[in-house]
Amino acid sequence: MHKKVNIKTIAAELGVSPSTVSKALKDSHEIGVETRARVQAFAKMYNYKPNSLALSLRNQKTMVIGVIIPQITHHFFTRVISGIEFVANQKDYNLMICLSKDEYEKEIQNIEMLTNGSVDGLLISIANETLEKGEFGHFERLLNQEFPIVFFDRIPPGIQADKVIVDDEAGGYNAGKLLLSKGRKKLGIISTPEHVTVGVLREKGFYRAIQEAGVEVLPQFNVKIEEKFDIDNQIDQLFTQKEFPDGIFAVNETYAALAMKIAQKRGFHIPRDIAFIGFTDGVISRLTTPTMTTIAQHGHNMGNKAAELVIQRIYEQENDKTPYQTVVISTNIVEREST
Amino acid sequence: MHKKVNIKTIAAELGVSPSTVSKALKDSHEIGVETRARVQAFAKMYNYKPNSLALSLRNQKTMVIGVIIPQITHHFFTRVISGIEFVANQKDYNLMICLSKDEYEKEIQNIEMLTNGSVDGLLISIANETLEKGEFGHFERLLNQEFPIVFFDRIPPGIQADKVIVDDEAGGYNAGKLLLSKGRKKLGIISTPEHVTVGVLREKGFYRAIQEAGVEVLPQFNVKIEEKFDIDNQIDQLFTQKEFPDGIFAVNETYAALAMKIAQKRGFHIPRDIAFIGFTDGVISRLTTPTMTTIAQHGHNMGNKAAELVIQRIYEQENDKTPYQTVVISTNIVEREST
DNA sequence: TTGAAAGCGCTAACAC
DNA sequence: GTGTTAGCGCTTTCAA
Numbered sequence: 213m214h215k216k217v218n219i220k221t222i223a224a225e226l227g228v229s230p231s232t233v234s235k236a237l238k239d240s241h242e243i244g245v246e247t248r249a250r251v252q253a254f255a256k257m258y259n260y261k262p263n264s265l266a267l268s269l270r271n272q273k274t275m276v277i278g279v280i281i282p283q284i285t286h287h288f289f290t291r292v293i294s295g296i297e298f299v300a301n302q303k304d305y306n307l308m309i310c311l312s313k314d315e316y317e318k319e320i321q322n323i324e325m326l327t328n329g330s331v332d333g334l335l336i337s338i339a340n341e342t343l344e345k346g347e348f349g350h351f352e353r354l355l356n357q358e359f360p361i362v363f364f365d366r367i368p369p370g371i372q373a374d375k376v377i378v379d380d381e382a383g384g385y386n387a388g389k390l391l392l393s394k395g396r397k398k399l400g401i402i403s404t405p406e407h408v409t410v411g412v413l414r415e416k417g418f419y420r421a422i423q424e425a426g427v428e429v430l431p432q433f434n435v436k437i438e439e440k441f442d443i444d445n446q447i448d449q450l451f452t453q454k455e456f457p458d459g460i461f462a463v464n465e466t467y468a469a470l471a472m473k474i475a476q477k478r479g480f481h482i483p484r485d486i487a488f489i490g491f492t493d494g495v496i497s498r499l500t501t502p503t504m505t506t507i508a509q510h511g512h513n514m515g516n517k518a519a520e521l522v523i524q525r526i527y528e529q530e531n532d533k534t535p536y537q538t539v540v541i542s543t544n545i546v547e548r549e550s551t
Numbered sequence: 552m553h554k555k556v557n558i559k560t561i562a563a564e565l566g567v568s569p570s571t572v573s574k575a576l577k578d579s580h581e582i583g584v585e586t587r588a589r590v591q592a593f594a595k596m597y598n599y600k601p602n603s604l605a606l607s608l609r610n611q612k613t614m615v616i617g618v619i620i621p622q623i624t625h626h627f628f629t630r631v632i633s634g635i636e637f638v639a640n641q642k643d644y645n646l647m648i649c650l651s652k653d654e655y656e657k658e659i660q661n662i663e664m665l666t667n668g669s670v671d672g673l674l675i676s677i678a679n680e681t682l683e684k685g686e687f688g689h690f691e692r693l694l695n696q697e698f699p700i701v702f703f704d705r706i707p708p709g710i711q712a713d714k715v716i717v718d719d720e721a722g723g724y725n726a727g728k729l730l731l732s733k734g735r736k737k738l739g740i741i742s743t744p745e746h747v748t749v750g751v752l753r754e755k756g757f758y759r760a761i762q763e764a765g766v767e768v769l770p771q772f773n774v775k776i777e778e779k780f781d782i783d784n785q786i787d788q789l790f791t792q793k794e795f796p797d798g799i800f801a802v803n804e805t806y807a808a809l810a811m812k813i814a815q816k817r818g819f820h821i822p823r824d825i826a827f828i829g830f831t832d833g834v835i836s837r838l839t840t841p842t843m844t845t846i847a848q849h850g851h852n853m854g855n856k857a858a859e860l861v862i863q864r865i866y867e868q869e870n871d872k873t874p875y876q877t878v879v880i881s882t883n884i885v886e887r888e889s890t
Numbered sequence: 891t892t893g894a895a896a897g898c899g900c901t902a903a904c905a906c
Numbered sequence: 907g908t909g910t911t912a913g914c915g916c917t918t919t920c921a922a
Binding site: 214216259261262263264265266268269274276283284285287290291293294297306307308309310311324325327328329330353356357358466469470472473476495496499500501503 | 553555598600601602603604605607608613615622623624626629630632633636645646647648649650663664666667668669692695696697805808809811812815834835838839840842
Binding site: 568569570571581582583586605607608609610668 | 907908909910911913914915916
């Protein structure tokens, strides 16, 4: 590869010292107008660009924000990332994105790699496996070092830190209210195992709504999906018993879409026989038949906020500290044909 | 923020020199067993991790691959990224992902930023705006410098470089053949404007298939979607004329899903009245009603190959050069209910 | 107005 | 077996 020009080569070429070049390039008044012009012209001509590594090392500042997400093929996370990118970009930060693949070990590796000088701050959505284990030592270590770090969406329970979350509980509550308002009384829910905090919160909100209304969910109408087993089969149980629900809330978009398809295959009409509502920030809900009513999560917003928070922390490293914040992104109902 | 331990502090603490520490940490036989043990124990205790910035500067090697994509919310690109990550990860490379947002200027900014020392190689899928403009000077400059760079999916036409592409033409051809094999004769196509090379190639293959069969596409059955206008309206034109197609090929998943919904709204039965086939690597096709037959793109594969190629280039910078390669990722038909 | 020197954190050639 | 030195590319005192 052809070597890129650097300050030293420019200096040699022009018969001046590196420090002169450095100053001239920043238009310093220390340097004579003529020298400045010569240096700048030369730099432009050879398309000189300062080496970011050297700058980072020198300034102890990389202008990079690290992002660790469990899966990049989850549409919600890509929305968050585009939100993060939007804010980061405005403030001249770049992104280093790593995938934990929902694995504890990979998450630790990612963190170690990113915090060895590569980034100024970290945005993390925790891996499922980590959440299951309940092991948060790797986060606590960073927090103790006062390394700028903001958690989003999947947060470590019981740990003091900056966090950005969706108001999952309220979302679930609103989903419940909506189904009730449509006159549905035999409600069902498709949810996730215990350790998926967001699923649990959505479920909690849903139950709060229906309990307020004095309605109950039959145990067999509560399906907690285990992804290692066949998902279709698990969902199908909702429709193969003597009784069946007339309104179903699914804690994510895929489960809702699958459930709608399965219900239709079983001969149910949506929304006449069964109404469906999903929880999502995806593209699917507009393309199902019928289109799906959802609780919109606003991932882009969440990304914006998370990026703002971490950049604020980065700046505050030197100055006074503000206490940890938790920003709540509120959801709203997007009503479509499925209710 | 608490300062991280570095070699110098360890050296001072242990009363030895930095180079001794450095060597001891790599278990060098130059250093006495006892000193080695002391140093390693201390390093472990204080959780010492070498600063990657310093290492990169020193070694002139960052172990980072830059990736520039137009949009992260396009599911296809996230599949590619996960493929890239898979290979990169195995070879100890990390990813720096930037979004061009399909803008020429942002693409240039991204490239400048990434090539100023931050990454060892670059993976690029070109922005639409750049493709429209036909301006590829920023790529040619890098290529001339022999900077390791591999294009994927959206490639610069007429430029010598490493490339990974989907066999779009063959995919389109197979889509055409499939519709014909189902006895469809009045074929329609939902496509993209000229400058979107992948769309054009898919269309070209489609036409080749039907011309071989002596069939023609009526001009009014060829819809080129302009995304700035209402997409639904443009698609709807296919179904509101005297005649209507009995088989439709859409060059991407969203258009296909939209078209299916609109056709059904117009009272057509799928696949009886109209068969549909899409081009995709997404999650939607499994969730539409009916499920959608597609030409699968294997984005993950594409990511694997692209990463392999760029890493190969990185290693070959010092050694002999191999000529530029173009890897073609072949598609295959996934038949579902819509045909 | 310009330049020499030191240092960000690390390593490797070369002393001792 | 251990230490000194120089240098990756850059900036910033401080001296000239």
